[in-house]
Amino acid sequence: MPSTLAALNQWVDEVARLTQPARIHWCDGTQAEYAALGAQMLERGELHALNPHTHPRCTLHRSHPGDVARVEHLTYICTRERADAGPNNPWMAPAEAHAKMDALFAGCMRGRTLYVVPYCMGPIDSPLARCGVEITDSAYVVANMYLMTRMGAPALARIEREGHFVKGLHSTGELDPERRFIMHFPEELAIKSYGSGYGGNALLGKKCHALRIASWQARQEGWLAEHMLIVGIQNPQGQTHYIAAAFPSACGKTNLAMLVPPADMRRAGWKVWTVGDDICWMAPGKDGRLWAINPEAGFFGVAPGTSTRTNPNALAMLDHDTIFTNVAVTADGQPWWEGLDARVPALDWQGRPFDPARGPAAHPNSRFTVSARQCPSFSPHAEDAQGVPISAIVFGGRRESLLPLVFEARDWAHGVMLGAAMGSETTAAASGAVGVLRRDPMAMKPFCGYNFADYFAHWLSFDRPGLQLPKIFHVNWFRKGSDGKFLWPGFGDNLRVLAWMLARCEGGAAAVDTPIGRMPHAHDLDTAGLRLPAAALEALLHVDPTGWQREMAALGDYFGEFGARLPARLESERRRVLEALEAASAQPARVANDRGSAIKKNVKLRNPRAVVTRAPQ
Numbered sequence: 255m256p257s258t259l260a261a262l263n264q265w266v267d268e269v270a271r272l273t274q275p276a277r278i279h280w281c282d283g284t285q286a287e288y289a290a291l292g293a294q295m296l297e298r299g300e301l302h303a304l305n306p307h308t309h310p311r312c313t314l315h316r317s318h319p320g321d322v323a324r325v326e327h328l329t330y331i332c333t334r335e336r337a338d339a340g341p342n343n344p345w346m347a348p349a350e351a352h353a354k355m356d357a358l359f360a361g362c363m364r365g366r367t368l369y370v371v372p373y374c375m376g377p378i379d380s381p382l383a384r385c386g387v388e389i390t391d392s393a394y395v396v397a398n399m400y401l402m403t404r405m406g407a408p409a410l411a412r413i414e415r416e417g418h419f420v421k422g423l424h425s426t427g428e429l430d431p432e433r434r435f436i437m438h439f440p441e442e443l444a445i446k447s448y449g450s451g452y453g454g455n456a457l458l459g460k461k462c463h464a465l466r467i468a469s470w471q472a473r474q475e476g477w478l479a480e481h482m483l484i485v486g487i488q489n490p491q492g493q494t495h496y497i498a499a500a501f502p503s504a505c506g507k508t509n510l511a512m513l514v515p516p517a518d519m520r521r522a523g524w525k526v527w528t529v530g531d532d533i534c535w536m537a538p539g540k541d542g543r544l545w546a547i548n549p550e551a552g553f554f555g556v557a558p559g560t561s562t563r564t565n566p567n568a569l570a571m572l573d574h575d576t577i578f579t580n581v582a583v584t585a586d587g588q589p590w591w592e593g594l595d596a597r598v599p600a601l602d603w604q605g606r607p608f609d610p611a612r613g614p615a616a617h618p619n620s621r622f623t624v625s626a627r628q629c630p631s632f633s634p635h636a637e638d639a640q641g642v643p644i645s646a647i648v649f650g651g652r653r654e655s656l657l658p659l660v661f662e663a664r665d666w667a668h669g670v671m672l673g674a675a676m677g678s679e680t681t682a683a684a685s686g687a688v689g690v691l692r693r694d695p696m697a698m699k700p701f702c703g704y705n706f707a708d709y710f711a712h713w714l715s716f717d718r719p720g721l722q723l724p725k726i727f728h729v730n731w732f733r734k735g736s737d738g739k740f741l742w743p744g745f746g747d748n749l750r751v752l753a754w755m756l757a758r759c760e761g762g763a764a765a766v767d768t769p770i771g772r773m774p775h776a777h778d779l780d781t782a783g784l785r786l787p788a789a790a791l792e793a794l795l796h797v798d799p800t801g802w803q804r805e806m807a808a809l810g811d812y813f814g815e816f817g818a819r820l821p822a823r824l825e826s827e828r829r830r831v832l833e834a835l836e837a838a839s840a841q842p843a844r845v846a847n848d849r850g851s852a853i854k855k856n857v858k859l860r861n862p863r864a865v866v867t868r869a870p871q
Contacts, residue, residue, distance in 0.1 A: 295393050323454070331345055338705055351435075368389060375463060375464050387419050390458075398577060426456070438462060445467065465703070480536065483499050488524065490522050513748060544643070583599060591620055651679075653691075662726070757778075813825055
């Protein structure tokens with residue numbers, strides 16, 4: 255038998271009888287297997303070789319034009335009780351979902367290879383890691399799972415020792431959008447995905463397992479599975495603090511995870527270490543702190559906008575052993591995307607001669623898949639079995655006004671409320687309407703595997719004796735001035751804000767109490783190396799009590815969607831903040847700023863008219 259675990263052999267046999275493949279291949283996760291799969295895909299035209307001199311061992315995959323992104327409206331949580339999935343998830347009864355999916359899977363692998371992919375999410379020897387097995391008929395999926403997980407014989411050995419695993423069944427099917435569904439069965443620890451080859455729908459270890467199923471597991475077992483980056487910040491004294499941060503899409507998660515310190519801070523001795531850019535699993539350690547691992551072994555990142563200016567660390571890791579998906583190609587066979595440089599590509603993402611009239615050369619959601627070990631800032635502790643201790647949790651969104659640059663939650667419950675209130679304002683390019691706030695609690699709206707009300711309650715449950723919980727902060731890199739231009743430079747300069755947070759964690763920085771939380775004095779932020787007008791810093795730290803009252807009222811409407819299931823403590827926290835804001839409005843006062851001399855003292859106005867015009871991240 256292929257495995258010593260009878261339950262695994264039985265499941266593979268059942269799937270094979272249903273799908274009727276021509277052959278079955280149990281993946282061992284070796285470099286030789288990966289190379290052989292790549293060679294087969296190149297021969298079949300599923301992959302295309304890129305320039306071997308500039309990008310050795312890099313390949314390009316072109317998706318079906320109708321299969322280029324996650325399909326949230328076709329992604330279901332299938333719990334016995336509809337209320338357990340919550341208003342935040344599409345729901346289908348498990349029996350109905352199984353019947354629908356099994357009808358699609360029947361005979362779907364005729365003439366194809368069925369790949370059995372044992373994998374481990376997290377370091378193979380970590381007690382925080384969890385294992386799964388994906389069955390797929392896509393060699394492209396296998397190759398990506400090789401880079402994104404600890405896949406093969408070591409994972410199988412752990413599965414056989416533990417005797418349990420998450421079951422994931424996938425087929426590309428006919429790539430028909432009318433026959434495309436991604437079903438999650440959290441009570442069974444199972445996933446079924448049909449009709450898509452796109453990463454978020456097909457790499458079942460990623461969003462499906464590591465967030466939707468794992469969030470359910472985490473609630474049952476007393477830990478947290480979160481859509482967060484993990485980054486280590488090393489100060490000039492050589493101490494490293496680790497931060498977990500949650501941001502909705504288009505808010506610069508990968509850029510923050512791979513941040514390069516600005517020149518003046520780099521000279522002072524600051525360093526940044528990348529642990530992960532997308533998913534964070536956290537659990538209380540024996541010392542009471544939250545310890546975190548990145549369950550992934552690679553990066554499945556968005557290519558457009560990645561450049562030497564925006565994310566030099568990301569770009570540096572992509573020049574070898576990378577799978578690119580739906581990018582454009584230059585005349586000499588190099589990968590290209592909008593925002594990379596000024597070259598004009600020869601072929602667009604569909605392999606056609608590039609014509610600007612047909613739209614962008616690279617698909618806006620084009621991707622790169624690469625081992626995390628290739629990142630120049632990869633942390634030497636990213637593979638530690640016990641994980642890394644989290645000093646701070648950061649929430650953020652894209653808001654043009656109201657939300658200040660940074661503020662600190664007064665306590666854990668307040669921080670959970672800030673995470674629950676998270677959201678971003680839409681853009682015309684994304685939705686056809688500008689400035690519409692879309693709530694995305696903890697950046698988990700598409701990924702929480704159960705009712706958000708229960709999820710909030712689970713977060714609140716960590717506020718108990720014996721735990722040394724991280725401080726919680728909220729940031730907004732995207733606040734604009736009256737001229738519509740960004741006030742904060744973003745990118746590497748975000749380290750200036752993180753430095754204040756870490757000083758707060760160490761008890762070495764002051765803050766001003768405001769109705770919405772604790773904020774830095776202007777002189778607490780190291781802005782000496784910036785060309786930042788005094789008025790810009792003042793606006794970045796301004797709190798509008800009247801505007802915040804409207805925000806809290808709107809949050810109350812949102813909380814109302816969860817009915818009696820919403821934790822009473824969360825609603826009482828919202829009311830506490832609202833009452834403090836009402837009191838502040840009744841007695842107008844300076845809020846959260848040392849204006850005037852304090853601002854001017856720390857800002858070098860070498861160019862008082864300088865403003866940031868690109869989107870900071």
